[in-house]
Amino acid sequence: MGGNGAEFFIKGESEMTRFGGVLSEVCSGGELIFLHGELGAGKTTMVRGFVRQMGHEGAVKSPTYTLVEHYSYHNKTVYHFDLYRLGDAEELEYMGIRDYFHPNAICLIEWPERGVGYLPKADVDIKILYEHEGQRRIHLEPVSERGMQVFDAFNGLYSASS
Numbered sequence: 001m002g003g004n005g006a007e008f009f010i011k012g013e014s015e016m017t018r019f020g021g022v023l024s025e026v027c028s029g030g031e032l033i034f035l036h037g038e039l040g041a042g043k044t045t046m047v048r049g050f051v052r053q054m055g056h057e058g059a060v061k062s063p064t065y066t067l068v069e070h071y072s073y074h075n076k077t078v079y080h081f082d083l084y085r086l087g088d089a090e091e092l093e094y095m096g097i098r099d100y101f102h103p104n105a106i107c108l109i110e111w112p113e114r115g116v117g118y119l120p121k122a123d124v125d126i127k128i129l130y131e132h133e134g135q136r137r138i139h140l141e142p143v144s145e146r147g148m149q150v151f152d153a154f155n156g157l158y159s160a161s162s
Contacts (some may be wrong), residue, residue: 001088002036004018004141004142004148004151005125005139005140005141005142005151006136006137006139006141006155007137007138007140008138008140008158009088009131009135009136009137010042010135010136010137010138011134011135012134013042013045016042016045016046016049017045017046017048017049017052018051018137019049019138019158020045020046020047020048020049020050020052021049021050021052021053022053022154022158023046023049023050023150023154024049024050024051024054025053025157026150026153026154026157027106027150028076029048029075029076029104029105029106030101030102030103030104030105030106030146031106031107031123031124031146031147031150032101032107032109032119032120032121032122032123032124033106033107033108033109033110033122033123033124033125033126034109034112034122034124034125034126035047035109035110035111035112035126035128036111036112036125036126036127036128036130037127037129038130039084041090041129041130041136042127042128042136043062043110043128044061044062044080044082044110045091046059046128047060047080047108047110048060050078050108051071051078051080054071054073054074054076054078055073055074056071056073057094060080062080062082062110067081067082067086067095068080068081068082068095068100069083075104076104076105076106076138077104077105077106078105078106078107079100079105080108080110081100081105081107081108081109081110082110082111083109083110083111083112083114083115084095084110084111084114086111086114086115089114089115089116089117089118090118092115092118092119093118094149097115097118097119099130101120109122117135118160121143121144122141122144122147123142123143123144123146123147123150124140124141124143124150124151125140125141125142125143125147126138126139126140126141127139127141140154143146
């Protein structure tokens, strides 16, 4: 699958939130999405758009200290992981990480490189890079068959809504 990605240029927080919302619309459950980017790149902002599109109205904060936050809607659960403060990848085994990956769950994982060896392969890999003047460049790449379905649906919906 590698190398089949697309790039998107995002200007501002509202556009990053919209990007996450459109991504939410094309996920039906069972997806594992890795989110890469420096601190402050917009990973949590993207997740905020994702869960708000599903109907969440409360605060969406990064689970930096709790490692995971969950949001449930319409027989689906979104698990938002932030592994930035993970001391050792083996801690994921102790927290029962495998229990989070089920057909009704969508798992969004920030800092997935800190869980290498304990995380399954992602369906979609998203890299957020700083550009000039606060803009972001997002590289979205499908890395599984399911990821390719998400990717194709996202591209059609996102470009239609731009």
